[in-house]
Amino acid sequence: MAWGEDHKQRSREKILTTAAGLFAREGFDKVSIDQVMQAAGMTRGAFYAHFSSKADLYAEAILYAANTAAENYLPAQRNTAEQREAFIAAYLSEEHCKGADMPCPLAFLVSDMANQDQGVRSTWSKVFEGLVQRLASSETQTPQEQQAALQRVVMMIGGVAVARALNDSDLASEVLQACRAGALAAPAGEARD
């Protein structure tokens, strides 16, 4: 069964990469199973040999995109400050916003999560926590460092999401630039709250 298993695995990954890109760029509801399968070079009927439902595919695709993309761009542990800064700049770039390769589901799908089922949302949340951890400077952090990490990640996700939403591309560039500056700056000190 070696060949058969390998074939199934290939099909599954083809579906996942295709779905990850389509969902991120167009959103969950705008993309049909038919559309995913055709883009993956198969027909609708083959879908349910790999996934139990569309929502199941959604969760798996988010995880797949996060794993492949993030692992490639930034080591999970012991990454350097330079690596983190390069990652932030790349994340808040116009290329990432265009979404050609495999966009980050955190930014591209934020406001699509609120009404998804628990499986999808918990996957998204796990990916979010992973990014916060990855961008934190050290393993053990102070509350201030944790707060600064959250602010940075929100500015990254929010910046890309807003830039994508805007109709005015000049303003979108300005937003990206401002967020790069904000996310790369030294964490804001004790703030009023």
Add this chain to the structure above:
Amino acid sequence: MAWGEDHKQRSREKILTTAAGLFAREGFDKVSIDQVMQAAGMTRGAFYAHFSSKADLYAEAILYAANTAAENYLPAQRNTAEQREAFIAAYLSEEHCKGADMPCPLAFLVSDMANQDQGVRSTWSKVFEGLVQRLASSETQTPQEQQAALQRVVMMIGGVAVARALNDSDLASEVLQACRAGALAAPAGEARD
């Protein structure tokens, strides 16, 4: 025709308030025209006497929500620093995230904009620019002030969007708290970029 005109206007506003809430909370695709009209106390057939399409309603509802909500909470001009800070704290509150009243379409619908038609996107963009202007301290601003205003608004929109997406309510509260601190803090100085 005074009574007739007034009646039509009432129906239109009832549809708009209902739609603004439903779209924000559940997203454009998840809400049907039938659902909006039933919640507004009418049937599907009456819809097209007021709006030309579902996308048309979407754009109008976003504008309506922004106008009514923002005008009530924060004066467009000559607002004080205290008013702005209260607005930011209310925006990044758990109550706003729950979305009971009339949630802000900027945060609740960010990543839903990218694939909408130009009318909807340009309405959203106008509302965004309005909020940036409103939160800017003065009429004439330096580039640094403009950058700080953009960072603040991104942190507000991103913070609410992320908090809503998260499955873990404790982490969501932590995100909101961090963003309140970040958005209320003095603008970060000249940052590397």
Add this chain to the structure above:
DNA sequence: GTCTATATAATGATAGAC
């Protein structure tokens, strides 16, 4: 202006041949 009824099209999911 609002109603009921309907045309038309798409979707998610299943059944059965190969």
Add this chain to the structure above:
DNA sequence: GTCTATCATTATATAGAC
């Protein structure tokens, strides 16, 4: 495991009575 064919549901939008 992938295909074609189909079911059941739901949606936008329109037509015509009142």
